[in-house]
Amino acid sequence: EDEEVDDPTYNPGQLQTARQATEAIQFIALVTNQFWKRWHKEYLIAIKDINKVLRKQSRNKQLVPELGEIVLIKAENVPRGAWQLGKVMRKIYHNDGFIRSVELLTRGRRIERALDLVFPLELSSPLRESADTTFEEAPDEPEEVHRVLRSQTRSQTESQHEEMPDETYE
Template sequence: MPDPLNSSELRRAENFLCRLAQAEMFAEEISNLTSGERVAKNSPLKWLNPFIDRDNILRVGGRLSNAPLTTLLAQVEMCLNSRPLTPMPQDPSDLEVLTPGHFLIGENTQSVPEVDLMRTADNRLDHWELTQKRFQVIWSRWYPEYLQQLQSRATKGCNPPVSIEEGRIVIIKEDNVPSAKWPLGKITKLHPGKDGVVRVVTLRTASAKEVVRAVSKIALLPVLSQSSIIE
């Protein structure tokens, strides 16, 4: 009875069978790569960065090389699709707002809780954590800029401009807000000063908690008037 194959012999046999199968399925690709040419444009391996390794086996290197960038772009897209556009007209008593996600999937997009990595050095992070840190940096810069743009749209882009009044749904400006999270509140009480100008309001949050915030710490949502809808 012959001796059983050792690990080295099994590996060589596996590589031999792999080369036979690849020679039948990807003969043109192997020929191009062996001669130093590029893979044909109509090849299914074109965008996978194929190469020949030291065992003369055809391998690909592009399936995961762009994974961090793809993940980052998908997360940024999720944030864009979660941004509040205007209060939901069906039930103004609820803290529900219309988002681009409603047009895509019928509801607002949801994000997974994450660890804050903004203050962690890059050399202490793995590939996934580094991608999350880049995403958090993008969010921390875009979030306040979008709130400023939203405020300008509500006060200058609407006709008539959106005013501060009871029952109005607003975004509460908070520091260190997690990605794709938009703290919403409903104005329940106005606190005008001696000059009659409202600078402080009382809000009811999604957790039914009453909080007091300065007007500078809230962002009004644009509201379409009936005349604008008819037009």
């Protein structure tokens, strides 16, 4: 805090009236909404495009996330910042033989969503990285799957910390 007070460019701005507070809140809401629109248009679509190129799919094919992959689930009637995350549990083949939707695990329940409504993130599941383990071998109880993922993530984090040089920041 002392650094902020000593910084001549730091100006927290003082709201004097209820009108100023209301205007500040409206401005923040406007900026936030513009951010989410831009993030949706640029970031989410860029992720989809990058994944298409990396997986060498043609432009007319939809991106099919891998089993165990973490995805963002688009929802029309939900604020953009409240879209759920889900984990791909199963690919669903339709009558034409193509994968048109996936089954997702979200907050302990399973839902089905079309490929158009899921956006893979840059994250990859530890199960996907392990060639010995497939998602079909994992138990159906979500608690068991989550426990395995947490322990793998913790061990990966510890190994990353061991590789980092010892530095202290003040």
